[in-house]
Amino acid sequence: MTLDEIRAQIDAIDSSLLALLEQRMDWVKKVGDLKKSNQTLIYRPEREKAIIERLSTLSEGKLSPKAIEAIFLEIFAVSRHHEMPERVAYLGPEGSFTHQAAESRFGTLSDYVALPEIRSVFEAVSTERVRFGVVPIENNQAGSVVETIDCLSEFDLHIAAEHIMPIHFCLASNSEKIQDIKRIYSKDIAFRQCGKFLKEMFPPDITLVPVASTSQAVLQAKDDKHSAALCAPVAAKIHLVPILFENIEDSELNQTRFLILAKDFENQLSGNDTTSIIAKLPDTPGSLARFLDDFVQAGISLSKIESRPLKGQSGFSYQFIIDFEGHKEQNHVKALLKKHENHVKWLGSFVKSN
CATH class of the missing domain: 3.40.190.10 (Periplasmic binding protein-like II)
Structure with a gap:
């Protein structure tokens, strides 16, 4: 087979792909119309994750799960834009790692707003100047971003999704x-x-x-x-x-976890969820131990617990940001949150990134 013949075959496949994608957009529009009429959310991270996992099991190995995810995240972003254009704020300026994370989740067609501070992103989502906000929460080599944790405590926003991204630095x-x-x-x-x-x-x-x-x-x-x-x-x-040097980070395993923020946002159960809360417990002996023991008794695995000083108070009082396995609509999680409703702020239940 000649090179021209091979290219002709590739062109034919590309034409078929385009036709199928346009058919997909027709069905996406029908879904969007239903959601608008029912006032339900267009961005469904748990649905997108389920699609990617299903397609990965169908692959014959020529496309890795990461490649499938990259391709379909862009398709999902275009689909959402087709249903309803999204405005997304991120910690800027243009070219930041957070910008890269935002585009990997919302595609290149979304309307992006670069903001100078993490607090500015929270404020933009809170006042509904944007639909979503993207901020870093922690790096697996350098630890947590304390400004994000403090803002999660202060603002009445929810975590719609998380995104974990490899971080590569250069010297320019x-x-x-x-x-x-x-x-x-x-x-x-x-x-x-x-x-x-x-x-x-x-x-x-x-x-x-x-x-x-x-x-x-x-x-x-x-x-x-x-x-x-x-x-x-x-x-x-x-x-x-x-660029003088590339890949200069200490660890090749360097990753940053980003949060996608929204107002009044709740995910449906995916079967592989994380729930985030902030706990402000009574300043009495054993209160934290008793609180954590309730997780043990409920069979709930904690994936993160971190303390932060409570601002605006004399002395030293602490709040705890906690991530654990499960969704707030599961009975054992619901019972635990109900028991501690006076001391716990629910931040979100969302599908695990990996």
Whole structure:
């Protein structure tokens, strides 16, 4: 078979794919019309997860589960845009890791709003200037993002979904020689994630300058030949700053977990759910131990528990952000939340990312 004949076969398959996708959009519109008439939600993370898992079991192995997920997340995003355009806020500026996470969930067609602070994202969702917000919550190498945790406690928003994304840093600079770099800009958490590289490549007196985001770091370093930025490769490419080194993070397993926020949002049961709560327990001996024992008695597995000081109070009182397996509509979870309803704020029940 000649190259032209092979290309003709590929073209024919592409034409068939396009026709099938357009048929899918017709059915998507019917679903959207039903949801609008019933005032139900168009974004259904648990449904999307179920579709991807089903298709992965049908694959003959030529497409990995990750490849199937990447393809169909974009199809889902286009489908939702076809039903109802979405406005999404994220921690910016353009080219940040959070921007990348937002596009991976909502596709390239959504209307994106880059905001300078995590609090600004919460405020935009809370006031309904946007439908969804995307913020980082924790990194598996550097720990939690405390501003997100504090805002989860303060704002009356829900977690619609989570997204776990591999994080790869680069060093970008207009300096032609690494020896000429005197300052490095980045978000504080990025310095911790790239500590080994910085120690090996730069003298101890190198100036590390924390900024609001890794994208902002690129903008700071762009016009200064004696500076560099630790950033996402996409940010360096957007702002046309040369990349000197890639994949400089300490661990190749470096991942960040992002939350997708919404107002008045509830997922249906998926069978593989996580529930997040914030607990503000009485300041009495054994209150935390008794609270945690109720999870043991209910057979509920905890996946995360972290304390944060309660603001606006004298002395030291604490709240706890807790993630556990299960959905709030399951009877054993419902009973536990009911028992502690005066001390617990439900943040969301959502399908596990992986």
